[in-house]
Amino acid sequence: MDNKVTSFKVLKTPLENVKDNALLIGFFEGQTGLNADLKKLDKEFNGIISSYIKENRFRAEKGEAKSIFTNKGIKNVVLVGLGEEEKYNFEILSSVMADAAKKLRNGETETFSICLSSFSGHSKEEDAVEKIVLSCLMGLYKFTEYKTKDKDKIKNVKEITLITNSNKNFSSEINYAYAVSYAVNKTRDFVNTPPNIATPGHIAEYVKDVSKKSNLKCTIFDDKQIEKMKMGCFFAVGKGSVNKPRLIVLEYFGAGKSQKPIALVGKGVTFDSGGLNLKPYPYILNMKDDKGGAIASIHVIEACAKLKLPVNLVVITPFCENMIDADSYRPDDVLTAYNGMTVEIKNTDAEGRLVLADALTYACEMKPQAIIDIATLTGASMITLGNVATPYLATDGKLSEKIKSASIKSLEKVWEMPLWPEFEDSIKSDVADIKNISEEGDAGVIIGATFLKNFVDETPWAHIDIGTTVWSKADKGILTKGATGATVRLLMEMLREWK
Numbered sequence: 192m193d194n195k196v197t198s199f200k201v202l203k204t205p206l207e208n209v210k211d212n213a214l215l216i217g218f219f220e221g222q223t224g225l226n227a228d229l230k231k232l233d234k235e236f237n238g239i240i241s242s243y244i245k246e247n248r249f250r251a252e253k254g255e256a257k258s259i260f261t262n263k264g265i266k267n268v269v270l271v272g273l274g275e276e277e278k279y280n281f282e283i284l285s286s287v288m289a290d291a292a293k294k295l296r297n298g299e300t301e302t303f304s305i306c307l308s309s310f311s312g313h314s315k316e317e318d319a320v321e322k323i324v325l326s327c328l329m330g331l332y333k334f335t336e337y338k339t340k341d342k343d344k345i346k347n348v349k350e351i352t353l354i355t356n357s358n359k360n361f362s363s364e365i366n367y368a369y370a371v372s373y374a375v376n377k378t379r380d381f382v383n384t385p386p387n388i389a390t391p392g393h394i395a396e397y398v399k400d401v402s403k404k405s406n407l408k409c410t411i412f413d414d415k416q417i418e419k420m421k422m423g424c425f426f427a428v429g430k431g432s433v434n435k436p437r438l439i440v441l442e443y444f445g446a447g448k449s450q451k452p453i454a455l456v457g458k459g460v461t462f463d464s465g466g467l468n469l470k471p472y473p474y475i476l477n478m479k480d481d482k483g484g485a486i487a488s489i490h491v492i493e494a495c496a497k498l499k500l501p502v503n504l505v506v507i508t509p510f511c512e513n514m515i516d517a518d519s520y521r522p523d524d525v526l527t528a529y530n531g532m533t534v535e536i537k538n539t540d541a542e543g544r545l546v547l548a549d550a551l552t553y554a555c556e557m558k559p560q561a562i563i564d565i566a567t568l569t570g571a572s573m574i575t576l577g578n579v580a581t582p583y584l585a586t587d588g589k590l591s592e593k594i595k596s597a598s599i600k601s602l603e604k605v606w607e608m609p610l611w612p613e614f615e616d617s618i619k620s621d622v623a624d625i626k627n628i629s630e631e632g633d634a635g636v637i638i639g640a641t642f643l644k645n646f647v648d649e650t651p652w653a654h655i656d657i658g659t660t661v662w663s664k665a666d667k668g669i670l671t672k673g674a675t676g677a678t679v680r681l682l683m684e685m686l687r688e689w690k
């Protein structure tokens with residue numbers, strides 16, 4: 192996506208001097224008349240804006256967009272409705288902006304301008320710039336890698352100009368938004384990539400390349416090493432596939448060597464057939480998204496390096512494929528985890544927690560100050576949170592607060608679930624230390640976390656279950672149908688503010 196990416200520039204100029212294919216101007220509901228800047232522009236255009244508003248009853252309802260053809264320096268003035276002023280926030284800004292950018296792109300507009308002050312509401316312009324750039328770059332995302340026909344007809348916005356009265360160049364906000372949107376979009380690219388291409392080996396080669404370019408320390412363990420290290424749970428899950436597992440560890444040192452790292456552990460199941468507990472149709476579809484947590488973590492550490500964030504970070508991503516073969520692990524098997532615990536398998540489709548169990552123990556050995564795992568572990572929160580918010584659980588109040596606060600700033604919604612001890616009984620096994628599912632099937636998100644808790648020590652730990660938010664069924668606002676890049680914005684915001 193590098194060479195296709197839209198560029199942004201900032202221009203300090205009166206609106207009437209703008210020369211572009213389109214100029215976006217935001218309006219609140221009930222906003223009567225035009226402010227001084229717009230009045231000048233309107234006068235220049237012989238009152239075309241004010242008369243259009245009057246005659247066409249542009250109400251500025253949230254998401255409303257009306258384009259006025261002027262054929263002047265600005266060819267089209269686009270009036271964008273922001274809804275009620277009191278309710279306006281960055282979430283509305285992001286979705287309205289992304290939709291407007293998509294509409295212009297689909298209309299083959301290659302460049303356009305944005306009147307910054309009309310979209311910043313009561314917030315600082317620099318904060319609005321960050322959200323505008325992010326939402327345009329996320330909204331304009333398209334996955335076209337495997338299209339061979341009419342490739343030249345795929346449209347793209349080449350340049351967006353932010354028109355301002357301010358002397359600021361907003362370079363740090365634009366840089367941040369670029370790095371984060373690149374991480375989100377690259378995560379989408381990889382999660383969208385089909386499982387016959389994005390195998391553990393293929394991803395390992397890609398990550399090697401990323402680590403070289405970003406100066407990250409990269410260690411890759413292959414299947415033989417994973418077996419030798421006695422990661423019995425992780426190894427068992429990958430056994431049924433010809434695409435052998437890889438454990439990829441990336442390290443970034445942005446703070447002093449004495450500072451303990453923050454560990455991100457991401458589930459990287461490149462395709463989840465369910466194993467011998469084979470998933471039926473249609474649940475087997477889209478199981479390429481089961482690597483979403485690992486892919487997000489890899490692009491987060493790359494973005495941290497790009498932005499030179501003052502943190503030390505380690506990313507641990509176990510990649511494997513859960514397939515069916517004579518060598519596959521089975522229900523009733525008892526596996527010995529990397530930390531020595533025995534696990535009875537009751538369902539081979541609850542493989543994510545097995546893969547993560549060994550990776551979490553490995554993370555603990557690196558003595559981090561906190562561990563956060565990101566995993567498409569269950570879809571169990573669909574009934575309570577739908578696709579709107581991501582559930583998480585934490586053993587530490589401070590870490591939980593960090594996630595909550597990053598959620599508000601990044602606009603990625605999360606909801607904390609409890610890790611109560613009552614749930615521990617559900618995974619007691621008759622033959623081993625624990626079993627990998629609760630046979631009652633209740634409280635799926637919490638049971639998953641309760642299982643994982645056995646593999647972390649006293650280190651503050653949080654588990655983020657992106658099973659329902661990794662994928663979008665709709666093309667709306669910053670989302671496009673397909674992979675969402677879930678948790679990239681959240682984690683970046685948390686690491687940016689980390690103290």
Ligand SMILES: [Zn+2]
Nearest residue numbers: 463540541542
């Ligand atoms: Zn599964």
